[in-house]
Amino acid sequence: MKTPAINLSKAVFGVAFIAALWTAASCSSGNSTAQQDGTSPNATGDVESPAVDIHTAVITENVAALQQHIAAGTNLNEKDPFGGSSPLITAAIFGKPAMAELLITAGADLNFQNNEGSTPLISAAFFGRAEIVRMLLDSGADKTIKNKYGATAYDSVAAPFGEVKNTYDIMGKMLAPMGLKLDYAHLEKVRPEIATMLK
Numbered sequence: 001m002k003t004p005a006i007n008l009s010k011a012v013f014g015v016a017f018i019a020a021l022w023t024a025a026s027c028s029s030g031n032s033t034a035q036q037d038g039t040s041p042n043a044t045g046d047v048e049s050p051a052v053d054i055h056t057a058v059i060t061e062n063v064a065a066l067q068q069h070i071a072a073g074t075n076l077n078e079k080d081p082f083g084g085s086s087p088l089i090t091a092a093i094f095g096k097p098a099m100a101e102l103l104i105t106a107g108a109d110l111n112f113q114n115n116e117g118s119t120p121l122i123s124a125a126f127f128g129r130a131e132i133v134r135m136l137l138d139s140g141a142d143k144t145i146k147n148k149y150g151a152t153a154y155d156s157v158a159a160p161f162g163e164v165k166n167t168y169d170i171m172g173k174m175l176a177p178m179g180l181k182l183d184y185a186h187l188e189k190v191r192p193e194i195a196t197m198l199k
Contacts, residue, residue: 094179
């Protein structure tokens, strides 16, 4: 029988790997539906979507582009093509609280599950994003949802830091080119605090 720490490591590694693939692809290819003027048409014709896709807007903290996506009626739960993560999961992984707040306020699905079954809450908890965890909980996110490996948000931070450090090592190296910064001292300190929030 596998330990919860091993299952958690697999689950989080899968999420991070998929996020890295998607981010690399989206940042290099741009939005294929962009018009020559840099906007994309929407169904209503009132406000046009920006040229930058919604996930890239979140990662790069392009507030104006995210606000334009919201105004244009872009799907706030648009799945990335590789791992099926939503923009809110992207904000949680990369620690973008302002972007998370905009998405939450605009009605993004708080309990959206990507292909691995991870939610914004599971992602925010594991990556030590206490501010985003608090926002999600205050907005009614379901903390009992389990990913495909049987881990809840609480489970993602319940193990001692030393048991999951190798997973952080792998993800830190893999996602650093996309802007992910992991502060191990912070993670070790905040994991128990987040676990308390999730009990």
